[in-house]
Amino acid sequence: MxxxxxxxxxxxxxxxxxxxxxxxxxxxxxxxxxxxxxxxxxxxxxxxxxxxxxxxxxxxxxxxxxxxxxxxxxxxxxxxxxxxxxxxxxxxxxxxxxxxxxxxxxxxxxxxxxxxxxxxxxxxxxxxxxxxxxxxxPPGKMVRRDGARPGDLLIVSGTVGDATLGLALLQGADSPGLAAAARATLVERYRVPQPRLALARAVRVHASAAMDVSDGLMGDLAKLCRASGVSAVVEAAAVPLSAPARAWLSRDAALIGRLVSGGDDYEILCAMPEDRLAAFQVAAREAGAPVSVIGRVIAGQGAVELRDASGREIRLERRSYSHF
Amino acid sequence: MxxxxxxxxxxxxxxxxxxxxxxxxxxxxxxxxxxxxxxxxxxxxxxxxxxxxxxxxxxxxxxxxxxxxxxxxxxxxxxxxxxxxxxxxxxxxxxxxxxxxxxxxxxxxxxxxxxxxxxxxxxxxxxxxxxxxxxxxPPGKMVRRDGARPGDLLIVSGTVGDATLGLALLQGADSPGLAAAARATLVERYRVPQPRLALARAVRVHASAAMDVSDGLMGDLAKLCRASGVSAVVEAAAVPLSAPARAWLSRDAALIGRLVSGGDDYEILCAMPEDRLAAFQVAAREAGAPVSVIGRVIAGQGAVELRDASGREIRLERRSYSHF
Incomplete structure (x- = not known):
């Protein structure tokens, strides 16, 4: 029975x-x-x-x-x-x-x-x-959130903000001018994340701190900075965006805030000393995973700032997504 | 934020x-x-x-x-x-x-x-x-379900059936003659299981097969027997019962079926060769955990039988509890 x-x-x-x-x-x-x-x-x-x-x-x-x-x-x-x-x-x-x-x-x-x-x-x-x-x-080698140091570069894998746009589409958002294929790409990014396991070894070898971006890039960066006892500056122009996100952004410049604070990216955010960058980029290329330098760790107490091309801060309504 | x-x-x-x-x-x-x-x-x-x-x-x-x-x-x-x-x-x-x-x-x-x-x-x-x-x-030493052999004794820790009676009380069942303290004991057994961690080492050292009893003694025993490719006989009179369960059973002899098939016991059921029993009992006593021999493993294909004092089978309506 x-x-x-x-x-x-x-x-x-x-x-x-x-x-x-x-x-x-x-x-x-x-x-x-x-x-x-x-x-x-x-x-x-x-x-x-x-x-x-x-x-x-x-x-x-x-x-x-x-x-x-x-x-x-x-x-x-x-x-x-x-x-x-x-x-x-x-x-x-x-x-x-x-x-x-x-x-x-x-x-x-x-x-x-x-x-x-x-x-x-x-x-x-x-x-x-x-x-x-x-x-x-290997013993003692897990990459933690709390190892970022002032001067480290900030790096993110893949592209940011696609999933939050995909969710918006599923919830009925209008996307003027976006082709069906582009819309499908964004929805797929919401539904099926691409875990960056191909980067695991390179992150372990080179990163001083890392976490996955699941609740919004800027909010998760703030968590990493608080854990490390540092602050950070991100260049908006350096944040990697997919072609559909770029097309959408071109019609709505305010969208950038949403792209860097929306959830479900499931990309890797990491910090590393500048002298590690070249070797990390080689390893990432061999792994077939795109990575982008988006900013820098600075001395501070957990403050994170998004800057436009002229160096001015872009104010965000919120930096992360919460279910509660 | x-x-x-x-x-x-x-x-x-x-x-x-x-x-x-x-x-x-x-x-x-x-x-x-x-x-x-x-x-x-x-x-x-x-x-x-x-x-x-x-x-x-x-x-x-x-x-x-x-x-x-x-x-x-x-x-x-x-x-x-x-x-x-x-x-x-x-x-x-x-x-x-x-x-x-x-x-x-x-x-x-x-x-x-x-x-x-x-x-x-x-x-x-x-x-x-x-x-x-x-x-x-230690490597390779997890006690599995599939090691029981014909001739092994069957042993269960603690007492069986209290939790199913406690749940029945919480659901409004009548228990003629049961004192308030006895009712409270049964309810507590349903709400707060006592994990038998004190027995873990003795089970690891002596048992040929073990599992915890969570979905009813006879049903879980059937699972252990199927995994091991054996059958088993349990003596109803040897099944350990608490004083409240015994008192309830004395007014309703048919209750035995429910006691050995009700869920939430969270006791350990194990099998071991007879020559391990004395050492296991010593270890259990030192651990402060009561254990009872309730029957024996026999050759077969997963059949389990509950027998009364005269050796006749007690037929059960069901042997375990399922949420689906």
Missing amino acids: SSGEDDLIARYFKPLAVAPGALGLSDDAAILPGHGDDMVVTVDAVVEGVHFLSDDPPDTVARKALRVNLSDLAAKGAEPAGFVLTLALRAPDVAWLTPFAAALGEDARLFNCPLLGGDTVSTPGPVMISITAFGRV | SSGEDDLIARYFKPLAVAPGALGLSDDAAILPGHGDDMVVTVDAVVEGVHFLSDDPPDTVARKALRVNLSDLAAKGAEPAGFVLTLALRAPDVAWLTPFAAALGEDARLFNCPLLGGDTVSTPGPVMISITAFGRV
């Missing part, structure tokens, strides 16, 4: 549990062999109606739930070791679970981060997916 | 983050030093209205959320190393969060299992707490 939960796990998630330590999801716990590394542990949850939309395709929900955690591992300089999953569902729904589990399995393989275990629970409320992900670093 | 979530974490949970690897909850991830051990990972979530009741005191909700995971670690023979928390709330409520966080901190100290990190999310639905807990075992 097998319970509904066991059936659900066997059907949808057992095929994903390919790591030996997962024990086929048939035990109470998983084994994560130590191998002498430090384990980096991160946990992020996504809630229907808050972090993803009810009508987002289930495969994108799965990818986002895992990738927001992989993004944290990448920013900490860690190689993925596996993850566990808590899935809260109103009822087991084949049409939703099948693509959800398939995409989760594809991403687990793609990023070499196997499912180790999980819990499925019934809830009358919205779907919620909480993932705890594990990564390995 | 700090977000509401950051304030909530700083106020309620930072005081709990006493482990160096938690980095004061001010980073994206925590560090769990390897020290060469295997890491045992377990995840269990509790949902308001499903695993706990809306009017359960928040301190008991916190303790239950952590302890159901500690119970898994104990059954796997692991020493606690820390945990991460996902907390889904409708809104930050001081009157609920203050006792919740205080009790979580007390239990973390009591069981030497520090908070390492977490995520708080807003939900319009029921409160949900998902905890991923980590334990250490």
Whole structure:
């Protein structure tokens, strides 16, 4: 006599549990062999109606739930070791679970981060997916937020602000003149983050501090600065933008504030001494990940400033996104 | 400019983050030093209205959320190393969060299992707490479900069935003749499990297979037997019962089926060769944890049988509890 939960796990998630330590999801716990590394542990949850939309395709929900955690591992300089999953569902729904589990399995393989275990629970409320992900670093080598020093360069991967525009589109925002393909690109950036695991090693080797940008570039930079006991200046013109974001910005100059404070970028923000830049750029190029110098760390107490081309501060209404 | 979530974490949970690897909850991830051990990972979530009741005191909700995971670690023979928390709330409520966080901190100290990190999310639905807990075992020494062999004795810690009676009382069940203190004991057993961490080492040293009993003794035993490729016989008279459960059973003999199939016991079920029993009993006594031999593993394919004093099978309507 097998319970509904066991059936659900066997059907949808057992095929994903390919790591030996997962024990086929048939035990109470998983084994994560130590191998002498430090384990980096991160946990992020996504809630229907808050972090993803009810009508987002289930495969994108799965990818986002895992990738927001992989993004944290990448920013900490860690190689993925596996993850566990808590899935809260109103009822087991084949049409939703099948693509959800398939995409989760594809991403687990793609990023070499196997499912180790999980819990499925019934809830009358919205779907919620909480993932705890594990990564390995050599002992003492996790890249923290608190190591930035005055004089360090500030670097961000990829492009900033696309996801917040994608969400705006999904919520019905008007985007005069934006082609369908450009709109689709922005929506995809909201729904399916690209964790920068290819940069993990280079960040570990070169960065003095790093974090992933998930709640808005300027707000997250302020957190990094507070943790490090420094301040920072960002050049607006140096913030990397995608072609669709650039096109949108060209019609609405005030949009820059939103681009640097909107959530869901899942890019890496890091600081490093200037003499590390060339080697980091080479490593990033080899990893196929674009990186941009956006500003500089200065002495201070956690103040962050966005400057225009003439050196004047661009005032922001808010610097980050909060769900509460 | 700090977000509401950051304030909530700083106020309620930072005081709990006493482990160096938690980095004061001010980073994206925590560090769990390897020290060469295997890491045992377990995840269990509790949902308001499903695993706990809306009017359960928040301190008991916190303790239950952590302890159901500690119970898994104990059954796997692991020493606690820390945990991460996902907390889904409708809104930050001081009157609920203050006792919740205080009790979580007390239990973390009591069981030497520090908070390492977490995520708080807003939900319009029921409160949900998902905890991923980590334990250490020497390499290769996690006690699995699949090692039981024919001839092994079956042993369970503590008493069985109290929690299911406690839940019945909370749901308005009548218990003729049960004194107020006895009723309170049963309710407490439902609300605040006692993880058997004191037995972890003895289980690791002596047991051939183990799991925690969370969904009903007979159903969980069936899982252990299926994993091990064996069957089992349990003597009803040998199943350890508390005084209140015994009193209730004396007025309703059919209750035995419910006691051995109800959820939330959080006791350890293990199998071991007969020649290990004496040493295990000594270790259990030293640990202050009662243990009882309840039956025996036999050759078979996952069948489990409850027998009365005359050796006749007691048929059960169901063997375990399922939320789906």
